[in-house]
Amino acid sequence: xxxxxxxxxLQALGVDVYVPRDAAQRARPAAIAVAPVATxxxxxxxxxxxxxxxxxxxxxxxxxxxxxxxxxxxxxTQTVFGVGNPGARWMFIGEAPGAEEDxxxxxxxxxxxxxxxxxxxxxxxxxxxxxxxxxxxxRPPGNRDPKPAEAASCRAYLERQVAxxxxxxVIAVGRIAAQDLLATETPIAKLRGKVHSFGSKPWPLxxxxxxxxxxxxxxxxxxxxxxxVYARQLFARLEGEAASAGRA
Ligand code: SF4
Numbered sequence: 059x060x061x062x063x064x065x066x067x068l069q070a071l072g073v074d075v076y077v078p079r080d081a082a083q084r085a086r087p088a089a090i091a092v093a094p095v096a097t098x099x100x101x102x103x104x105x106x107x108x109x110x111x112x113x114x115x116x117x118x119x120x121x122x123x124x125x126x127x128x129x130x131x132x133x134x135t136q137t138v139f140g141v142g143n144p145g146a147r148w149m150f151i152g153e154a155p156g157a158e159e160d161x162x163x164x165x166x167x168x169x170x171x172x173x174x175x176x177x178x179x180x181x182x183x184x185x186x187x188x189x190x191x192x193x194x195x196x197r198p199p200g201n202r203d204p205k206p207a208e209a210a211s212c213r214a215y216l217e218r219q220v221a222x223x224x225x226x227x228v229i230a231v232g233r234i235a236a237q238d239l240l241a242t243e244t245p246i247a248k249l250r251g252k253v254h255s256f257g258s259k260p261w262p263l264x265x266x267x268x269x270x271x272x273x274x275x276x277x278x279x280x281x282x283x284x285x286x287v288y289a290r291q292l293f294a295r296l297e298g299e300a301a302s303a304g305r306a
Contacts, residue, residue: 110218115144118218122195128211130196135160140191140219148183148293149225149261150174151216152268153234154194154204165190166269173269174231180286189223191216193238209238220257226300227293228261230254232268239263250285253292262296264289 110118122137138155141164150166158168166174175185194204194212220228230236233246239256240249240263249265256263266285267278 110214111221113218115222118215118222122215125195125212125215128196128208130194130198130208133199134196136163137195138163138165138192138197139195140189141165142185142189143187144189144223146187146189146223147226147297148178148181148188148229149220149223149227150178150188150190150229150231151220151235151239152190152192152231153238154192155197156201156270157197159192160197165192169273170268170270173272177266177269177282177286180283181290189219189225191219193235203234204238206238217257220261221259224259225261226296227289228256228263229289230256230263230265232266232271235268236265240265250281251288262292264292 110121113121119139122139125131125137134155138159152165155165156168156170158171159165165171174190178185178188193209193216195215196212198204198208228239230239230249236246236249237243240254242249246265246267250267252265254263254265255261264285266289267282272279272282
């Protein structure tokens, strides 16, 4: 159901929301088509790196701050570790810090960050409720794409972050993050709408568009909204299954 608050955020996203015409229709949720779903079992998980497997948050943060494992340490202003609730049920993973993130030391700030925050609010949460991180902790110069070797060098930090948060659901934000996390070159359009898995547990993972892309291509915002609707449905199902398993 799209309530008034969510409708306001969808308006901020530039997404038109279907409004029922009569009372009978008002009783039903807004109908949004969602792509067919593959189960987690149908998608092979990506193996986790053993490095930093036992690190605490403080140890991990210190390791990242001092890291010189790839050439990006020479051009960064500071590392961008991640932000949010360390016990979050939702985790959003983007590509890499941009210029503003490098300056502020926080992922997803600036206009793209504001749009991500609006997307999180459309899910009924505040930014502080979720955990947000990037594949890379240092900014690639000129906002170029991360090199595979850089992502591989940084992978153990992210895997430990995901393990420490232990979210119910991971959202890969944008093509680069999705393809890196899933070790695939499949186009993002074919990765959306399917349940993937990531890491050692493995954690369920969905893919959506990067807000910077949505700002450049506002016509795609409706697809991003479909992704959020599906993510909310999947999250509810996963939480329900976890509760049932706990009661068993
Ligand atoms: S990008 Fe990652 S691996 Fe490279 S220097 Fe920064 S923290 Fe280290």
